[in-house]
Amino acid sequence: MLRVMIVDDHAIVREGLRGMLAAEPGMEVAAEAASGDEAVALAPRVRPDVILMDLRMPGGDGVSAIERLGQGHRVLVLTTFEDDADIVRAVRSGAAGYLLKDASRAALAAAIRDVAAGRTVLAPSVSAKLSAARAAPAPAVLSAREAEVLALVARGLTNAEIGGRLFIGQATVKTHLLRVFAKLGVSDRTAAVMAAIEQGVLPPP
Numbered sequence: 001m002l003r004v005m006i007v008d009d010h011a012i013v014r015e016g017l018r019g020m021l022a023a024e025p026g027m028e029v030a031a032e033a034a035s036g037d038e039a040v041a042l043a044p045r046v047r048p049d050v051i052l053m054d055l056r057m058p059g060g061d062g063v064s065a066i067e068r069l070g071q072g073h074r075v076l077v078l079t080t081f082e083d084d085a086d087i088v089r090a091v092r093s094g095a096a097g098y099l100l101k102d103a104s105r106a107a108l109a110a111a112i113r114d115v116a117a118g119r120t121v122l123a124p125s126v127s128a129k130l131s132a133a134r135a136a137p138a139p140a141v142l143s144a145r146e147a148e149v150l151a152l153v154a155r156g157l158t159n160a161e162i163g164g165r166l167f168i169g170q171a172t173v174k175t176h177l178l179r180v181f182a183k184l185g186v187s188d189r190t191a192a193v194m195a196a197i198e199q200g201v202l203p204p205p
Contacts, residue, residue: 002116005048007039007065009057013101017052018100024109024165029123036065044074049116053095055079055086066093066127076115078108087126099119140183142199147201149176154193 004021006013006014006029017039018029031038035052037060043051053075055062063086066075077090077163078197090098096115099108100123111121142150152162159173166173181187183196 005031008054036060
């Protein structure tokens with residue numbers, strides 16, 4: 001029998017999942033938890049084959065629980081959220097699979113069996129977002145002074161005004177900007193500001 005632990009803060013969701021899994025041959029619900037903290041405390045005693053883990057819960061979220069559970073437990077994330085940051089955090093934390101709650105009973109049962117067998121399972125939309133996140137270039141790393149100069153450029157200051165504000169020469173301002181352009185892969189001030197905002201280097205206006 002495949003032993004499954006359900007971790008979700010909504011009792012009605014746990015009840016629905018328990019009913020679904022009870023109808024699956026060779027599968028049983030070994031335990032339930034209402035938070036990540038409860039799951040971390042319960043899992044070593046129950047030793048489930050697969051943990052169905054929601055992500056956003058009071059009393060300990062799913063990602064931190066996955067990190068604390070470590071490699072000794074196979075975790076299948078089952079959530080309504082497919083935010084890129086949630087996906088990347090969960091997978092990097094060691095989740096063996098990521099499925100959305102609109103999955104069919106058959107898809108859920110198949111995913112549990114795959115995860116128990118050591119395979120990775122990702123919903124198609126999740127897989128696409130994870131691939132895009134991996135392909136995305138890493139944000140540029142600007143020095144504190146370069147970021148300071150670019151922030152003043154974003155406010156519309158000229159090189160002379162920036163130099164006066166920071167007590168440096170215009171030539172030094174230009175040097176900083178040329179380095180910023182190179183790091184961001186752009187060739188002018190406007191493009192540098194836009195690229196920095198897109199990459200999260202500068203806050204949006």
